[in-house]
Amino acid sequence: MTATLLERRYQTLGPYSPLFYDEPLEFVAAHDVWLTDARGEQYLDAYNNVPQVGHCHPRIIAAMADQAGRLNIHTRYLNNHVVDYAEQLLGTFPPELNRVLFTNSGSEANDLAFRMVRQATGASGVLVSDFSYHGHTSYLAGLTTGLRTGEALAAEVRPIRIPDMDRTTLSEADLLAASFAEVDAAIESLDRAGYGLAGFLFDSLFSTEGLNTLPAGYITGVIDRVHAAGGLVVADEVQSGFGRTGTHFWGHQRIGAAPDFVTLGKPMGNGHPIGGVVTSSEMLDHFGPHNNYFNTFAGTPVSAVVGSTVLSILQDEQLPQKATILGASIKESLEKLRAEYPFIGPIKGTGLFFGFEVFDDEARQTPSAGRTKQLVEAMKRNHVLISRIGRDDSVLKIRPPLAFRSEHADRLLDALKISLKEV
Ligand SMILES: Cc1ncc(COP(=O)(O)O)c(C=O)c1O
Known part of the structure; x- marks a missing residue:
């Protein structure tokens, strides 16, 4: 079904407008910080800043x-x-x-x-x-x-x-x-x-x-x-x-x-x-x-x-105040992960917009677009949406709706731990 829709999109909108992921996701519904795809599977939204207060509030x-x-x-x-x-x-x-x-x-x-x-x-x-x-x-x-x-x-x-x-x-x-x-x-x-x-x-x-x-x-x-x-x-x-x-x-x-x-x-x-x-x-x-x-x-x-x-x-809902607290605690957890993975660069960002640079080498000299892309794809397989930015496409972009709460942060971090092992 998604494959047919993709083909129809190419035949109407053309093949050039960007789509995320090697195999694009087709979403049919959303609520709060969750998106549902055409197969009925749920994805945690740790990427989208447009639905700042949560999808379909x-x-x-x-x-x-x-x-x-x-x-x-x-x-x-x-x-x-x-x-x-x-x-x-x-x-x-x-x-x-x-x-x-x-x-x-x-x-x-x-x-x-x-x-x-x-x-x-x-x-x-x-x-x-x-x-x-x-x-x-x-x-x-x-x-x-x-x-x-x-x-x-x-x-x-x-x-x-x-x-x-x-x-x-x-x-x-x-x-x-x-x-x-x-x-x-x-x-x-x-x-x-x-x-x-x-x-x-x-x-x-x-x-x-x-x-x-x-x-x-x-x-x-x-x-x-x-x-x-x-x-x-x-x-x-x-x-x-x-x-x-x-x-x-x-x-x-x-x-x-x-x-x-x-x-x-x-x-x-x-x-x-x-x-x-x-x-x-x-x-x-x-x-x-x-x-x-x-x-x-x-x-x-x-x-x-x-x-x-x-x-x-x-x-x-005091969302900016909550973003300060939750963002700081996620950054702390990311710092701990960084200690385990020498290819992770300094943890960046503030509030609920954060990420880190991903390197090829343990000396953190060469930014790795390839490994960053693999991480984004691995997160998708773990049903969490993130992306990447930066002049070398090597900085993870994690920027969830401000409706994100601590249980979602736990889910994000669990998925990240699994995904880091895969790359
Ligand atoms: C920093 C910044 N400014 C402006 C724009 C353009 O906004 P729009 O896509 O609503 O025209 C974007 C879109 O990505 C953006 O990230």
């Missing part, structure tokens, strides 16, 4: 159905749910970030943020990590460094290497100095080329890069340089937001960053397509008067009610 289903049965209309009419949600969402940010524009995806949010950044600064140059992904619009394809896009990097983009204390022989001070020198050189080069610096875009967890362990003061130092050069800062919270990091509701707060724009997506609607750009009234005033910006599907009453219910569940 009953409160979200009820709120969505109720609002869909009353009114769903675009945003050029007044509606209390949309404004209520905007107030609730902005309440999670410091007072200076006091405006939100809704979008339908993370890509749209980053695209719109950079349109605003370019108009506010009058410049076009962009600093971005040299192994990153921020979305699929044509503008963002021009600054994608971590995935194939079939297009050259845009001339006004300068990729910078994000330092990782787990992947260097330099001291923290030397790594920081080298990284700042690279940023300074990139800003100078944009100036020389006549683009000037519009902005710096970063994922607050450096997820695509492989969950870098930053030297202390890196992000604040880069932000100071960007601001000094007249640029603006965009924190992409599509992966790191909505309590993912546990200790901080927004990932950039954990690393001490004060961005001018924050972009939102994935978990914002727990699966319902909603994203957003959060900024200040000052930034919006650079943009609003010159753009007749509206967005048919973004921020409808149904989206607003769903988004608001997600925020309420995160708060009522």
Whole structure:
């Protein structure tokens, strides 16, 4: 059955859009942190961050159905749910970030943020990590460094290497100095080329890069340089937001960053397509008067009610607080496993987003994409979903819904112990 569906997918969607696993999984149902495949088998979800509060959460289903049965209309009419949600969402940010524009995806949010950044600064140059992904619009394809896009990097983009204390022989001070020198050189080069610096875009967890362990003061130092050069800062919270990091509701707060724009997506609607750009009234005033910006599907009453219910569940079920505690205990267990397996690198991540680099050799010199892939496949055979990231595809990506609880963590760790023996 799955084989026939796969063939039909190839014949309609084409063979190029990625599917996970050597033999793709076909899911038919989900609840909480469990997915059910077409054969009726259950898989523990330790990968998906979109269903942040758990798959098919009953409160979200009820709120969505109720609002869909009353009114769903675009945003050029007044509606209390949309404004209520905007107030609730902005309440999670410091007072200076006091405006939100809704979008339908993370890509749209980053695209719109950079349109605003370019108009506010009058410049076009962009600093971005040299192994990153921020979305699929044509503008963002021009600054994608971590995935194939079939297009050259845009001339006004300068990729910078994000330092990782787990992947260097330099001291923290030397790594920081080298990284700042690279940023300074990139800003100078944009100036020389006549683009000037519009902005710096970063994922607050450096997820695509492989969950870098930053030297202390890196992000604040880069932000100071960007601001000094007249640029603006965009924190992409599509992966790191909505309590993912546990200790901080927004990932950039954990690393001490004060961005001018924050972009939102994935978990914002727990699966319902909603994203957003959060900024200040000052930034919006650079943009609003010159753009007749509206967005048919973004921020409808149904989206607003769903988004608001997600925020309420995160708060009522204290999911970020639980993610802090559970994440720390899982990391502790991973540290113990690391002592047993010399090919496991430093344990990375925070809250409920963690992993470790997998090496070929006991000296932990050569990252192993092959062994990492085998581990992901072995976890699947043990009915636990995870994935992998990083410039060498060698960092395990474990990022369950925040509804994950200690019994699920035990199951995850048991599967990992079995899988590690197999590779
Ligand atoms: C950090 C980051 N930003 C932006 C995006 C794009 O979001 P979307 O797929 O909703 O357009 C992604 C998607 O994977 C992402 O990981």
